[in-house]
Amino acid sequence: MFRYAWDAEEFTASDAMGATGLTRSTTIEAIDTLCELGLVVELPNAREAGDYRKGRPARRFILRADAAVLVGVDAGNSHIGVTLTDLRSHPLSQQRATRALDSDDGPTRQGLLSGLIDDALTASNRTREDVLAVCVGVPAPVDRSGRSPRHPNGFWERMNPDLVDVLSWAPLVRIENDASLAAFAEAEWGAARGCEDYVALLAGDRLGAGVVVDGHLLRGRHGGVGEMVAFDYVQGVGGADGLGIRAARLAEDALAATDASASSSLRTLGPGQLDGKTVLEHAHAGDPVARRVVNQVGDILARIVSVLGSMYDPQRVIVSGAIADGIDEVVAAARRSLPTDIDLPAPDLIASTLGADVVARGAVAAAAAQARAQTLDVWPPRGRR
Template structure:
């Protein structure tokens, strides 16, 4: 089913002269279930005739469907039966992608962001070049669409998150080693087949997810800290996601120069390194850490042992917590957030680290220390944010692209 070609009715007016009532009614329909024309009129403040004109136009276009009236549905009422409508949530699909350095996750949803299919893959690092990465992402999207029984022609909006700064045009600046260019190999061009396509920094999408369905709902000043292998931050101030000219807000290379932090290595990477050192120098002798196979001594294993009370593992959690406290203190001084959310896969077992950081947060700062909380969204936080961003873009721009595409442009 291709939403761009299945409705042969005349297109709606162009954005320049389209009645604002169309946008108002569509926005209402997108956030509600079944509704009557009267409810649409009351919610939008439109007159009855204007609301009905908009409902009819959106129904002709295929964005809304008219449902059986109350009498036909068996809910008898006296007088004229009310006309009932609903968003046609299967009219198109949204796609969210987390294109990480190693892992790829692509999710296809209906227009209400209900998942239809998920595809996961792993990138082979020795094939970490721009062309191979772009092909892997494209193949992942196509596979997810196929699993959902859809094609590229059904996509209204797609958002891809990458581990690189991304400017407002979806492009990343040059990196000394070329890493950012490999992570974002002109994806905004590669996604040109979609009516609405965005490329975003992965930590920024984590912030979108936390503010939409995560640990920062209702919060206007917060930071989502992706802290697994490398540090990255999505920063929201006064309800606005900050970006910067090159998309570099939240890049953490500055921590290379912060005493007590020393690098942009994430909490997971630090836990693994400290555990390996403790085993190598004998500090972990007698600890369960020493019994873990070296190739399995990752952050998850260390933090799980810490939660079980292993003394050597708990010491590592305290050490990592001290680093986190310093990171949060610096971010607190720079951005004055109400809350810092530890996001990403590391959040699943990081409670001991966060508890240590809370105890160690400095009390001698001029500003109050921010709240430090753990995300409930786990490893899928970036793709969750990508879907949320695709949904927001679709709601804002659906009527800008739908009639143009329907007209064959």
């Protein structure tokens, strides 16, 4: 009954009976229980609302969207962003902090993430007692218990420093790989709507993939499905660096190898200004060096898509993340480079429209999905008992 109330707008007992197949008495009892718990509220009847009808007006109900809050977190290597929403996933507040790449340790990350969540709650006049579900996306494989395996240089443990324990004060806690959450967001709002076989390629600082096959998100024993370390061994790719980092590096190499008198607007950039987004902007403006770089990155992307297509047979590969803004020319170049002689048909290659918030939005969607399924198991939250 609660799942029906979550999905419905306002509803009557007759509406709920038709959708759930329950008897009238059971339906009314369940609705009254949800009202007593504070999860559903009764609306004014038709006469009180000014919508007069003959006969006894039907009782109308609606989910109490403000009964609790959801927290979605994008905990990347160089940033942590927190989004606080109501139960309908309507944003209430956001907090964000940026970090230099590889600049913090596990305890520092734990404290920063917890502090940003508390700041978001304070900004919305809420407390931890109001939180129903928290979902965090991290750039690391995550197993079913919310933990990441050991990494040779400690990166995965640093990105996910036992966050499932740090956030155990919340009734429902979910830690996921960030690319998997991008896949959630693409299914909910983006290019994967209506698609059951797709890969969300998160292509920011490093490559990561959220892989959905037959409508199911793949994880693996250690959460390693979609990890891109295999590209260390793919000729012409040579690693899991993101597309933006590759564009900047290729542009630096091109400028160093080009006669200094050759025309390129990239030469006017100061130290630290040459990043992937800037290269794409200059390519769009017609800079010859930047355009050559776009074609090179497109060729690399085509190789990546070819491997993903051979491994998972997706209908679509969606380039997601902040780099997706302005990457249309790279995607077009990759489409031209996709091989036509591979055994399986090449997947459709699409640039996401969800931008830099794709992981945060996926985290909110995943928190909402868990809350929808498990609220009655944990309600009321510990602080309200």
